[in-house]
Amino acid sequence: MSKYDELIPFIYENIGGAQNVISANHCATRLRLKLNDTSKFNEDKLKNNALIMGTVKRDNEVQLIIGPDVPEVYSLFSRKLEGVESSAQEGPKQNRSLKSYGTLIVDFISGTFVPVLPILVAAGLVSAVLNILVTFFGVSGESGTYIVLNAVNNAGFYFLPVYIGYSAANKIGINGMMGMFLGAILVHSSIDGAEGLTFFNLSVPTMAYNTTTIPVIFGVLFMALLDKGADKVIPQSIKYFLKPLIVILITVPVTLILLRKFQV
Known part of the structure; x- marks a missing residue:
């Protein structure tokens, strides 16, 4: 049982329920939620929870600072969203400002690249490990060790x-x-x-x-x-x-x- 199992219903209770969620994603440390009605976002209760390090509110987006375990929290949170249609799609269309479009673009780019960063970091560091092995430990470029680690490095970037x-x-x-x-x-x-x-x-x-x-x-x-x-x-x-x-x-x-x- 995850220590976050009880956190998920607590979050939903203090953001207006699953029907109030337009979309959910995460970055390296934060659970990022777009809400239909931000007045239902109970910031005081959320940031006083021991498992939530802080909160941020911007326009209709709220962020819960979870830490490095945010992928696990996001996974648990998103399960409850499956099959739930957001009431935001039924509401009246809102005019977007240039700033809001800019925020939307930045959010898309960060939300796309941040989850991939661990792969790039790992692949890049493997390259450094290879250089150390070759320079200081005499590992041959034709050895199986080199071939395997080089494949790890290449796969991180090629794919x-x-x-x-x-x-x-x-x-x-x-x-x-x-x-x-x-x-x-x-x-x-x-x-x-x-x-x-x-x-x-x-x-x-x-x-x-x-x-x-x-x-x-x-x-x-x-x-x-x-x-x-x-x-x-x-x-x-x-x-x-x-x-x-x-x-x-x-x-x-x-x-x-x-x-x-x-x-x-």
Whole structure:
């Protein structure tokens, strides 16, 4: 039993319940929640809980400072949100200011990259370990030890579009596995850096997708639009099978061809 099991209902009780939550995500130390009605956010009670180190409130977003265990808290918190439709979607549309759009963009970028940082940190430090082993302990570049550790280092960066695809999809509220799928397609050996590739006679620009994260981010954003549209038009009885097929078959060529102009 997790020590946070009792914290989750306490949080819901003091933020207005699951129906008051528009979206939830986390960064390195904070559980970040967007609420439909922030007047239901009981800041005093929340920050007096021993498991919550502090609170922050900005516009309709509230942050609970949890510490390094925030992924566990987020996992427990998000389970309760599954299947719950936010009442914010039924409320009147609000006019957004330029500042709020800027905040939204920064929130998306941070929410996408922060969960991936442990991979980059680990991979980068493995490179340092390799240099130490080679320089001071005489480990050969042809040894099995070197090959294994070098693979750990390379995998952390080469497959970055896969990790970013999963993280961005989760952040934007669609199936993370579909974002991961798109990232894996982009770094596939038959597409990554391929020359002379065409799709239905349309030229596919040559690009090394393993060295950039912009294509997969744009691809996931486009995928989210398709995902929401497909939800509305595909019958429930066949949605489980048909929606991922349609979404990926449209997203991949659009990402490779049409979205290429934005992938600087």
